Amino acid sequence: MSYKLDWAPIWNNRDLIIEGFVTTVELSALGLVLALAIGVIVGTAGSTNSRILRSGSAAYVELMRNTPLLVHMYIWYVALAFLQLPPFMCAVFGLALYSGAYVAEIVRSGIGAVPQGQRLVALATGLTSAQALLLVVYPQALRMVTPSLASICSQLIKDSSLASVITVAELTYQATAIEGQTFRTFEVYITISLLYLLLVTIVTYGLLLVPGARDDLEQRVSDA
Amino acid sequence: MPEVILKNLPFLLMGLRLTAEIAFVSIIGGTVLGVLVGVVRYFRVPVLAQVADIYIIFVRGTPLLVVLFICYFGFPTLLGYQARAYYAAVLGFILFIAAYLAEDIRAGLRTVRPGLVQAALATGLARAQVIRLVVLPIALRNVIPTFFNQYVRLFKFTSVASVIGVNELTGSAMLVNGREFAPIPIIGFIALTYLVCCFVISMVGRLLYSRLAVRA
Numbered sequence: 013m014s015y016k017l018d019w020a021p022i023w024n025n026r027d028l029i030i031e032g033f034v035t036t037v038e039l040s041a042l043g044l045v046l047a048l049a050i051g052v053i054v055g056t057a058g059s060t061n062s063r064i065l066r067s068g069s070a071a072y073v074e075l076m077r078n079t080p081l082l083v084h085m086y087i088w089y090v091a092l093a094f095l096q097l098p099p100f101m102c103a104v105f106g107l108a109l110y111s112g113a114y115v116a117e118i119v120r121s122g123i124g125a126v127p128q129g130q131r132l133v134a135l136a137t138g139l140t141s142a143q144a145l146l147l148v149v150y151p152q153a154l155r156m157v158t159p160s161l162a163s164i165c166s167q168l169i170k171d172s173s174l175a176s177v178i179t180v181a182e183l184t185y186q187a188t189a190i191e192g193q194t195f196r197t198f199e200v201y202i203t204i205s206l207l208y209l210l211l212v213t214i215v216t217y218g219l220l221l222v223p224g225a226r227d228d229l230e231q232r233v234s235d236a
Numbered sequence: 237m238p239e240v241i242l243k244n245l246p247f248l249l250m251g252l253r254l255t256a257e258i259a260f261v262s263i264i265g266g267t268v269l270g271v272l273v274g275v276v277r278y279f280r281v282p283v284l285a286q287v288a289d290i291y292i293i294f295v296r297g298t299p300l301l302v303v304l305f306i307c308y309f310g311f312p313t314l315l316g317y318q319a320r321a322y323y324a325a326v327l328g329f330i331l332f333i334a335a336y337l338a339e340d341i342r343a344g345l346r347t348v349r350p351g352l353v354q355a356a357l358a359t360g361l362a363r364a365q366v367i368r369l370v371v372l373p374i375a376l377r378n379v380i381p382t383f384f385n386q387y388v389r390l391f392k393f394t395s396v397a398s399v400i401g402v403n404e405l406t407g408s409a410m411l412v413n414g415r416e417f418a419p420i421p422i423i424g425f426i427a428l429t430y431l432v433c434c435f436v437i438s439m440v441g442r443l444l445y446s447r448l449a450v451r452a
Binding site: 015074075077078079080081082083086087090091093166170171172173174176177184187188191195197198201202204205208209210212213 | 293294297298299300301302303305306309310311313314315316388392393394395396398399406410413419420422423424426427430431434435
């Protein structure tokens, strides 16, 4: 092996890496919020009794989920270039529409796992159907699907690396730039993959803590 | 079909063929590696199991694009060899998908009741035979749905190979677009192509599962 590992150039370029890391966090956070919004709407539509809403939801899920994310990004960045969206927003939309389909399936299965009786009882107590959904069905459904949502979330963070292809200066993009200047190929990619691992681990464990908080809430509700 | 697609269809189909080829080789390779890693972890083979754990944590925490960069730029500089984009991509896909499959097969291995393994051992089969003849046939049949989900995912992810210069479907579409500049029909066409292919893979999975699932 003639190649000698040298980590100094990575450390010297830490500003770029931090900048990229922050952009990755922003990109993922925005993408995730939109994906959750899309997923909850489409997933709820998929679990209604209306056939039109159900098939609309299924069509959305199949259409979005069976197209590569890279193609989603190219759609916003290249095919819809006349919209003149900044690359960052193209990446956010691509990520959100793509991951939203996965979230929708999870939300749908979560709602399906809440016994029908829960909703009926809620309606019988005089809640409107929106209230029944918001106050009775969603809290139970979302708690059940938190682990799946956590895994979607970690996938979304990793998928955000594809934004580098459409020139968003996130972590992978900065790594490529540093590699181009320093030729410390192996070191730089190992560094960023460890950073992704760190981010994914923190977010996943953070999300898995949520049900605990909710159990506490449940306790307080039952005490009241 | 728009004229620009018809005119470039042979080129795009060549890209599709390459996509299919990469996906096929990666699926086979990834499944073999994934099952091996899964079995090593299941039986807690010393040293190997720890290596497998680290491999899985590392790959599952890393974006595919970075895995491909490591295979195309990282390993070759580290070990001093010339990489070809095609082989680097296939290597990357295999390493990537195997980590997920290895994790998925755990669920399948759990469906094999311990009594069955003990019974097989009691009949005098060697451990390797028990794995090959008893454990894996049951486990593999039960993980068909999750495995095929991963295959669909991999098929979509083959598009990322275009970033390291493999002219598969997405790569050739972007080349065609560079010449013709008609992004909407071209990207629309490949999106539909991926859609159809993913559908077919899912259907195959569902068909296989309905035929082969082991009902307890």
